[in-house]
Amino acid sequence: MTQPPEPPPERTAALAALASQIAGLRGQVEGIQLRMKRAGITGDVDLAERFEELAATVARALEEVTPVRIPAPRWVGIDDETFRNQFAELQTWVTTVLVTHYGGYDLRPCWPSHIHVIWELSSLAAEWQRIYAPARPPLDRALDFYDRYLPNTMRRVQGFLFRCEIQCVLHRRTAV
Numbered sequence: 001m002t003q004p005p006e007p008p009p010e011r012t013a014a015l016a017a018l019a020s021q022i023a024g025l026r027g028q029v030e031g032i033q034l035r036m037k038r039a040g041i042t043g044d045v046d047l048a049e050r051f052e053e054l055a056a057t058v059a060r061a062l063e064e065v066t067p068v069r070i071p072a073p074r075w076v077g078i079d080d081e082t083f084r085n086q087f088a089e090l091q092t093w094v095t096t097v098l099v100t101h102y103g104g105y106d107l108r109p110c111w112p113s114h115i116h117v118i119w120e121l122s123s124l125a126a127e128w129q130r131i132y133a134p135a136r137p138p139l140d141r142a143l144d145f146y147d148r149y150l151p152n153t154m155r156r157v158q159g160f161l162f163r164c165e166i167q168c169v170l171h172r173r174t175a176v
Contacts, residue, residue: 015058022055070130073122075115090118093125105154108161116160124153
């Protein structure tokens with residue numbers, strides 16, 4: 001699967017350099033403000049406040065172009081406590097996001113008994129979080145999610161669950 005394009009590196013680098021310059025200028029602005037006060041220059045000009053507004057604007061712009069790094073879920077070689085914690089987070093996501101907002105898919109109640117389904121759904125949840133974690137989710141990634149990730153993952157999940165017998169057995173460990 002191909003990843004959606006990241007923001008141009010030159011834009012990210014330029015914003016990071018600007019943020020670094022702002023950090024360096026913060027002290028200089030405070031020094032100028034102090035000299036202006038000593039010289040008796042007063043009024044409604046507050047350089048420090050204006051500087052902080054500029055710094056906040058640059059920080060927001062930098063956050064918007066910095067890709068969110070969500071780690072891929074890992075289920076192999078983890079201890080039981082980590083497994084239970086990850087599985088609880090996955091169950092919460094499945095209940096509150098997948099079933100609630102994407103309910104057109106058949107997700108049998110036995111899904112927690114199938115490790116391959118757990119793997120699939122946790123990867124889908126990680127991709128969903130990567131897309132929707134930013135304040136302004138990128139449209140191209142959201143469209144990829146609806147067009148590729150969601151339907152293909154759910155098709156594989158339904159394939160695993162279609163072959164499910166009445167007595168679901170997880171050979172390695174039971175999630176519930």
